[in-house]
Amino acid sequence: MGTTEQEAVRAAIERIADRMADEKEYLTDLDSAIGDADHGANMNRGFRAVHEKIEGMDDAPPAELVKTVGITLVSEVGGAAGPLYGGSFMTASAELEDGVTAESSVAFAEAFLEKVKDRGDAPVGAKTMVDAITPAVHTYKKSIEEDDLEPVEALTKAVDACERGVNFTTPIRATKGRASYLGWRSVGHQDPGATSTLFIVEAIRETAVEYLGDGDLEPDATSPTVPDEAPAEAKDDEEAGGAEEKNETQEDA
Amino acid sequence: MVGLVVVSHSERAAEGIREIAAEMAGDTQIEAVGGDGDGGIGTNATDIQETIDSISDGEAAVLVDLGSAVMNAELAIEMSDNDAKIADAPVLEGAVNAAVSATSPKATLDSVLEAAEEAGEISKV
Numbered sequence: 001m002g003t004t005e006q007e008a009v010r011a012a013i014e015r016i017a018d019r020m021a022d023e024k025e026y027l028t029d030l031d032s033a034i035g036d037a038d039h040g041a042n043m044n045r046g047f048r049a050v051h052e053k054i055e056g057m058d059d060a061p062p063a064e065l066v067k068t069v070g071i072t073l074v075s076e077v078g079g080a081a082g083p084l085y086g087g088s089f090m091t092a093s094a095e096l097e098d099g100v101t102a103e104s105s106v107a108f109a110e111a112f113l114e115k116v117k118d119r120g121d122a123p124v125g126a127k128t129m130v131d132a133i134t135p136a137v138h139t140y141k142k143s144i145e146e147d148d149l150e151p152v153e154a155l156t157k158a159v160d161a162c163e164r165g166v167n168f169t170t171p172i173r174a175t176k177g178r179a180s181y182l183g184w185r186s187v188g189h190q191d192p193g194a195t196s197t198l199f200i201v202e203a204i205r206e207t208a209v210e211y212l213g214d215g216d217l218e219p220d221a222t223s224p225t226v227p228d229e230a231p232a233e234a235k236d237d238e239e240a241g242g243a244e245e246k247n248e249t250q251e252d253a
Numbered sequence: 254m255v256g257l258v259v260v261s262h263s264e265r266a267a268e269g270i271r272e273i274a275a276e277m278a279g280d281t282q283i284e285a286v287g288g289d290g291d292g293g294i295g296t297n298a299t300d301i302q303e304t305i306d307s308i309s310d311g312e313a314a315v316l317v318d319l320g321s322a323v324m325n326a327e328l329a330i331e332m333s334d335n336d337a338k339i340a341d342a343p344v345l346e347g348a349v350n351a352a353v354s355a356t357s358p359k360a361t362l363d364s365v366l367e368a369a370e371e372a373g374e375i376s377k378v
Contacts, residue, residue: 075299
């Protein structure tokens with residue numbers, strides 16, 4: 001794997017960090033309705049620390065970068081999001097040891113989902129991040145392995161599935177996590193953890209578009225935010241490069 | 254000797270529970286850890302790991318309070334070199350039971366965990 005792959009992974013991590021900073025208040029507003037009102041602040045603090053950490057890691061391969069993301073989130077985020085995101089990035093990073101390819105990104109995504117489910121013990125439909133991650137990962141895997149799509153196209157499908165998963169959390173009752181203490185009063189509120197998952201997946205896709213081009217799919221079909229932001233941000237980042245970027249995408253899944 | 258680690262969302266709650274359990278504990282090492290690391294309410298896996306690592310004889314029964322404390326303790330155990338397990342028990346009563354159990358010369362990590370878990374069946378009224 002060359003430096004382009006490493007750059008793409010770094011760019012994706014930085015884009016996620018920027019997105020968390022932008023969405024800090026929105027995530028906290030969502031969390032104040034059904035949680036303890038700290039999700040936005042926690043995620044922003046965690047990814048700000050990640051951003052600083054990776055600055056000195058110029059020669060680190062993708063797996064090491066991603067593992068550092070996990071270790072940093074574990075110590076900085078707290079709450080349930082720390083072990084769920086941080087622990088899962090740590091574990092799943094092993095799948096990228098041989099580089100980021102369509103295949104290893106699928107393995108990464110699956111390992112990430114598996115760890116979240118294992119740690120959080122939440123089924124689909126409990127109004128948690130699992131509701132966003134599960135369809136995103138399943139869609140990504142199917143798109144790559146069965147439908148033979150290019151990684152960017154697969155990511156576009158995954159973002160779409162992830163967004164539908166987020167929307168699905170609004171009308172249902174929470175049965176896991178802090179929101180479950182509210183019972184029926186949790187109905188009608190979008191889950192903050194599922195929402196931050198969507199932001200991560202979107203940032204990965206945007207980075208993949210930047211490095212790989214936008215493929216054959218119209219990005220819009222899926223998520224309203226992606227079409228508006230992707231082109232603008234793509235211009236900001238100057239690098240254009242190899243195909244490795246796709247792997248990065250996986251991470252969030 | 255098996256040690257105890259008390260984990261709570263509140264640093265003061267963890268310390269208070271440690272204090273109560275220590276009255277029954279003899280020479281058992283009991284450590285408390287809690288809060289988000291910034292003086293707020295929460296739990297932090299790294300802090301919990303460091304506390305588990307500080308148990309000098311290498312074996313620790315971990316008592317936890319709510320939700321994310323369980324997840325952070327699980328992750329901390331995965332990251333620690335010490336042999337630690339979470340007790341499926343109410344944090345205060347479990348800590349007291351575990352402290353008493355750990356004073357037995359025959360105590361093992363499993364016997365201490367079992368004693369802690371028996372606290373879940375205590376009827377208070």
